Amino acid sequence: MTAPSKRFDETADLADACRVQSYAIAAEMQKAGLPNSFIVAAVTTAGEYEGVFELLQLWSAESDQAERDAIVSDLQELIDDCAQPEKIEGVYVRFDDLEQIAADVRKFKDSLRTLVDERGGIGKLAALTAIPQPSLSRFFNTSAMPRRTTLHKIARALGLSEIQIATEWSV
Numbered sequence: 001m002t003a004p005s006k007r008f009d010e011t012a013d014l015a016d017a018c019r020v021q022s023y024a025i026a027a028e029m030q031k032a033g034l035p036n037s038f039i040v041a042a043v044t045t046a047g048e049y050e051g052v053f054e055l056l057q058l059w060s061a062e063s064d065q066a067e068r069d070a071i072v073s074d075l076q077e078l079i080d081d082c083a084q085p086e087k088i089e090g091v092y093v094r095f096d097d098l099e100q101i102a103a104d105v106r107k108f109k110d111s112l113r114t115l116v117d118e119r120g121g122i123g124k125l126a127a128l129t130a131i132p133q134p135s136l137s138r139f140f141n142t143s144a145m146p147r148r149t150t151l152h153k154i155a156r157a158l159g160l161s162e163i164q165i166a167t168e169w170s171v
Contacts, residue, residue, distance in 0.1 A: 018053055022046050025060045034072065037130040041079045052078050069134030076135040080149045102143040112154070113140045119158060128157035 022043045029039045046053035052075065059071040116125050122140070126133040131153060139150060155161065 019047060022053060022056055025056045028060055032068075034132055035126070035130040038072075038076070038079075038132055041083075042075050045079050045082050049078070049082055052082065069132075069137075072132045073135040073138040076131060077147070080147050083149065105145060106143045109140055109143075109146070115158060116140075116154075125154065125157055129153040 026039045026043045029042070030036065042052065042056060046056050055071055055075050055078065059068055059075070062068050062071060116122060119125075122133055122136050125131075126136055129136075131139075131150065139146065
Protein backbone atom coordinates (compact mmCIF):
# COMPACT_ATOMS: atom_id res chain seq x y z
CA MET A 1 0.00 0.00 0.00
CA THR A 2 1.39 3.37 -0.98
CA ALA A 3 1.12 6.54 1.05
CA PRO A 4 -1.31 9.15 -0.27
CA SER A 5 0.43 11.74 -2.41
CA LYS A 6 0.67 15.26 -1.10
CA ARG A 7 -0.99 17.80 -3.28
CA PHE A 8 0.43 21.30 -3.06
CA ASP A 9 -2.25 23.89 -3.60
CA GLU A 10 -0.51 27.24 -4.03
CA THR A 11 -3.76 29.20 -4.11
CA ALA A 12 -4.94 27.81 -0.76
CA ASP A 13 -1.51 28.35 0.79
CA LEU A 14 -1.45 31.94 -0.44
CA ALA A 15 -4.97 32.58 0.88
CA ASP A 16 -3.98 31.13 4.27
CA ALA A 17 -0.84 33.30 4.36
CA CYS A 18 -2.94 36.39 3.61
CA ARG A 19 -5.40 35.52 6.39
CA VAL A 20 -2.57 35.04 8.90
CA GLN A 21 -1.03 38.37 7.88
CA SER A 22 -4.45 40.05 8.15
CA TYR A 23 -4.84 38.72 11.71
CA ALA A 24 -1.40 40.04 12.64
CA ILE A 25 -2.28 43.47 11.23
CA ALA A 26 -5.59 43.32 13.12
CA ALA A 27 -3.64 42.93 16.37
CA GLU A 28 -1.56 46.01 15.42
CA MET A 29 -4.73 47.95 14.68
CA GLN A 30 -6.19 47.00 18.03
CA LYS A 31 -3.03 48.21 19.80
CA ALA A 32 -3.33 51.46 17.81
CA GLY A 33 -6.81 51.96 19.31
CA LEU A 34 -8.97 51.44 16.24
CA PRO A 35 -12.53 50.20 16.96
CA ASN A 36 -12.92 46.43 17.05
CA SER A 37 -15.91 46.51 14.70
CA PHE A 38 -13.83 48.39 12.12
CA ILE A 39 -10.97 45.90 12.47
CA VAL A 40 -13.29 42.91 12.06
CA ALA A 41 -14.91 44.48 9.00
CA ALA A 42 -11.48 45.27 7.50
CA VAL A 43 -10.13 41.75 8.01
CA THR A 44 -13.34 40.11 6.79
CA THR A 45 -13.45 42.30 3.68
CA ALA A 46 -9.72 41.78 3.06
CA GLY A 47 -10.42 38.05 2.84
CA GLU A 48 -12.68 38.70 -0.13
CA TYR A 49 -11.13 41.73 -1.82
CA GLU A 50 -7.44 41.97 -2.63
CA GLY A 51 -7.47 45.78 -2.63
CA VAL A 52 -8.59 45.87 0.99
CA PHE A 53 -5.85 43.40 1.93
CA GLU A 54 -3.29 45.61 0.18
CA LEU A 55 -4.50 48.63 2.16
CA LEU A 56 -4.09 46.64 5.38
CA GLN A 57 -0.50 45.93 4.37
CA LEU A 58 0.09 49.61 3.57
CA TRP A 59 -1.31 50.62 6.94
CA SER A 60 0.98 48.15 8.71
CA ALA A 61 4.08 49.33 6.84
CA GLU A 62 3.35 53.04 7.33
CA SER A 63 4.97 54.87 10.24
CA ASP A 64 3.53 58.37 9.65
CA GLN A 65 0.32 58.78 11.66
CA ALA A 66 -1.27 61.17 9.14
CA GLU A 67 -0.72 58.62 6.36
CA ARG A 68 -2.11 55.84 8.55
CA ASP A 69 -5.21 57.95 9.20
CA ALA A 70 -5.66 58.48 5.46
CA ILE A 71 -5.35 54.73 4.88
CA VAL A 72 -7.98 54.08 7.59
CA SER A 73 -10.32 56.47 5.76
CA ASP A 74 -9.68 54.67 2.49
CA LEU A 75 -10.29 51.31 4.18
CA GLN A 76 -13.61 52.53 5.58
CA GLU A 77 -14.73 53.66 2.13
CA LEU A 78 -13.80 50.29 0.59
CA ILE A 79 -15.51 48.38 3.40
CA ASP A 80 -18.69 50.40 2.80
CA ASP A 81 -18.44 49.92 -0.97
CA CYS A 82 -17.91 46.17 -0.67
CA ALA A 83 -20.79 45.82 1.80
CA GLN A 84 -23.37 47.18 -0.65
CA PRO A 85 -25.41 44.23 -1.88
CA GLU A 86 -26.12 45.77 -5.25
CA LYS A 87 -24.94 48.60 -7.42
CA ILE A 88 -26.88 51.78 -6.88
CA GLU A 89 -27.82 53.57 -10.06
CA GLY A 90 -26.56 57.13 -10.22
CA VAL A 91 -28.35 60.21 -11.32
CA TYR A 92 -27.22 62.21 -14.33
CA VAL A 93 -25.64 65.46 -13.20
CA ARG A 94 -24.95 68.31 -15.59
CA PHE A 95 -21.42 69.68 -15.49
CA ASP A 96 -22.78 73.21 -15.02
CA ASP A 97 -24.48 72.10 -11.78
CA LEU A 98 -21.39 70.67 -10.07
CA GLU A 99 -20.34 73.84 -8.24
CA GLN A 100 -23.82 74.35 -6.80
CA ILE A 101 -24.06 70.70 -5.77
CA ALA A 102 -20.68 70.91 -4.03
CA ALA A 103 -21.83 74.04 -2.20
CA ASP A 104 -25.07 72.33 -1.14
CA VAL A 105 -23.20 69.24 0.09
CA ARG A 106 -20.77 71.47 2.01
CA LYS A 107 -23.71 73.34 3.60
CA PHE A 108 -25.36 70.04 4.57
CA LYS A 109 -22.15 68.69 6.11
CA ASP A 110 -21.50 71.95 7.98
CA SER A 111 -24.99 71.86 9.53
CA LEU A 112 -24.52 68.20 10.44
CA ARG A 113 -21.09 68.99 11.95
CA THR A 114 -22.69 71.69 14.12
CA LEU A 115 -25.12 69.10 15.46
CA VAL A 116 -22.26 66.62 16.07
CA ASP A 117 -20.27 69.28 17.96
CA GLU A 118 -23.32 70.10 20.09
CA ARG A 119 -23.64 66.43 21.02
CA GLY A 120 -20.05 65.76 22.05
CA GLY A 121 -17.88 66.12 18.96
CA ILE A 122 -16.24 63.83 16.44
CA GLY A 123 -14.48 61.71 19.07
CA LYS A 124 -17.78 60.81 20.68
CA LEU A 125 -19.39 60.21 17.28
CA ALA A 126 -16.51 57.89 16.36
CA ALA A 127 -17.13 55.85 19.52
CA LEU A 128 -20.88 55.67 18.87
CA THR A 129 -20.65 54.75 15.19
CA ALA A 130 -17.46 52.64 15.25
CA ILE A 131 -16.29 54.74 12.29
CA PRO A 132 -12.65 55.66 12.90
CA GLN A 133 -12.12 59.32 13.77
CA PRO A 134 -9.90 59.93 10.69
CA SER A 135 -12.71 58.72 8.44
CA LEU A 136 -15.20 61.05 10.11
CA SER A 137 -12.78 63.97 9.87
CA ARG A 138 -12.38 63.33 6.15
CA PHE A 139 -16.15 63.02 5.81
CA PHE A 140 -16.75 66.44 7.38
CA ASN A 141 -13.79 68.23 5.76
CA THR A 142 -14.57 67.45 2.12
CA SER A 143 -17.37 68.34 -0.26
CA ALA A 144 -17.58 64.74 -1.45
CA MET A 145 -21.00 63.16 -1.65
CA PRO A 146 -21.66 61.22 1.57
CA ARG A 147 -22.38 57.50 1.44
CA ARG A 148 -25.75 56.27 2.66
CA THR A 149 -24.15 53.75 5.01
CA THR A 150 -22.14 56.51 6.68
CA LEU A 151 -25.19 58.74 6.99
CA HIS A 152 -27.26 55.93 8.47
CA LYS A 153 -24.60 55.20 11.11
CA ILE A 154 -24.42 58.90 12.00
CA ALA A 155 -28.22 59.17 12.13
CA ARG A 156 -28.48 56.22 14.53
CA ALA A 157 -25.70 57.62 16.74
CA LEU A 158 -27.33 61.05 16.93
CA GLY A 159 -30.83 59.65 17.45
CA LEU A 160 -32.09 61.09 14.17
CA SER A 161 -34.44 59.39 11.80
CA GLU A 162 -32.79 58.27 8.60
CA ILE A 163 -35.15 60.59 6.73
CA GLN A 164 -33.79 63.57 8.70
CA ILE A 165 -30.24 62.83 7.58
CA ALA A 166 -30.38 60.76 4.37
CA THR A 167 -30.87 63.50 1.84
CA GLU A 168 -30.43 63.58 -1.89
CA TRP A 169 -26.71 64.23 -1.23
CA SER A 170 -25.96 60.61 -0.36
CA VAL A 171 -24.63 57.95 -2.73
